[in-house]
Amino acid sequence: MSPLLAASGDGVNGLAVGIFALVVGMTLVITFWASKKTTSSAQFFTAGRSITGRQNGLAIAGDYMSAASFLGIAGLIFYFGFDGFLYSVGFLVAFLTVLFLLAERMRNSAKFTIADVLSHRLNERPARAAAASGTLTVAAFYLIAQMVGAGVLVQALMGISFQLSVVLTGVFMLAYVIFGGMLATTWVQIVKAVLLMTATTILAILVVIKVGGPIELFTKARDASPEGAAYLAPGLNYTNPIDTVSLGLGLVLGTAGLPHILMRFFTVPTAQAARTSVVWAIVIIGAFYLMTTALGFGARALLGGTSIAETIDPAGNLAAPRLAEFIGGGAGTFGGDLFLAIIAAVAFATILAVVAGLVISASGAMAHDVWNGIVKRGKATDAEEMWAGRVAALGVGIVAIVVAVIGGEGLNVSFMVGLAFAVAASANFPALLLALTWRRFNTTGALTGVTFGIVSAIALIVVSPGVWPGSGGSPIGWDLKNPGIVSIPLGFFGCWLGTVLSKDTSSQEAFDELRVRAETGLGAEEAVSH
């Protein structure tokens, strides 16, 4: 049980489990409904391309806002004030990169995966191998990070063991994806986005009322903080400006290389709907990050007076749940327990929606790129490809569950999330952008670029100080926690170097094909009519 939160009784938090069962029951009904419609590979991987722009905007928000955003950023703001907010800014601005450079072009030129875009103009099998490596690296690290985070959170919020929490999360995730495919994944993400936004809005409004107004939120949080005025200024968390710029670049360009986000653009019928969906996502995500400020400051202003070390865990993840408990009436009261239980259930729904999105994107890369594209050379039937997707999802999911259970709470979550964003920004993003915009780009360039991006991002994170805690720090004296400022230019450089060293010019003619497809939607995959 959680010593922090299970104040109302022994062991399992019964109210939290009840509300949680309600949410999960709803998602299982969705999955049952979706399973009847999932009869082809286009249904399985793209929900028949029948999701509307507005629905997809909600689903993108549900896919993107992880428990790390919800609980983690509220905690970072609670602890570090301004520097906690710095994260949110990058997460939001990143969607301009997605909107301007990729969303519509991805919808127009891909079938199921990122690799489809590259394979229009590059040699198909190496291009699929390169893109699938990027997708699987990002999805694997992000998925394991989310699973470990899920275990820790569910354990703390509901009072069940870490291992059981991970296995439960994994089983529901696999049920959505394997039986309900992208349709169930999408609606789980939509339900999660609605629940998360509703709970956050209500909590933020109650906090602002309790504190006395939006400006009072700032002044009271500052006055409650031991840092005083420095709480509202930069510098409490990020002390190396180069590292902060590196982080920012990784966020702003990495989001545009996250396979589970890009895959969402294949689920809408047109490029216009893809565009609309990004705008909806920006509105929802922007509003959400503004409200997390109210939660973090509210926790500081309202709980900060009490003994902080005993109230909030060191990671800060429990700042928002603790705040909810306080607003509801305090620990031990019915209102307090109810609010806490609702936040716990919403956090769990948040995790489920994100991991389901990650599993289906990894399943697409395994089934569509590696198995059908590379092994079967595109000769698999539609039904075979759909079943390959289900088997791949099962495999990816089981590996993630096993690694999370064996690695346990000791796995460094921020290391893996950092790695996922760094690889997305340094390998996936350069290859995609150059394939769509640079006539000279060729297969060798894609292979060297993706290799440079993945290897440099992993190497620089392995030697970073965050991985070597304790006295010595990094073994080679490398003191950047975020590799982006080096690995992103290296990814682009690798694309350029491979291209100019190769005499292959065959992909230049096909550049016109890809560009006509991407810009006009000519030859784009159509929505499945029923």
Added chain:
Amino acid sequence: MAHPSATPPPPGGGPPPSGGPPASKDATWQQVSDTPEFQELVARKRAWIVPATAFFLFWYLLFILMAGYAEDFMGGEFLVDGITVGYAFALSQFVMTFVLALLYVRRSRDVFDPLRVRALQRAAEIANEPVPETALTDAAGVSGTAPGAPGTSGGPGTPGTDRDGGAR
């Protein structure tokens, strides 16, 4: 100009019958790419997207650099007690993101989408076949018509509409 209308669809998972130019693949993609309509579409988009991207990256990186190197300035009071210059700057990033996204949607609706429709009409002329209806409509819902069925709904008259409600 060639009119390769009788050629079969390109091999290897190419466009569905109603979609792409049913051409001797690269030749026709090339022809579409060479039309002034398509060139104008690409040029106009680039002329908007490149400066807009440069601007938001500049404004965002300036924010981060100031947070790193001008801590005292960023911690100074902005208009009212409690709001710092840093927070005002951070909020300007939110405003910038909303405004640029809406400007892009309006620009797409008013300029890029009509150009795209003209480029598609030229592409259809080159391929000597009717303009694919599904490529012209902007309906966000599932099109209920058979692919390639001429002009039962939507059509060239409604290129700029966004029935999904996202663009206001």
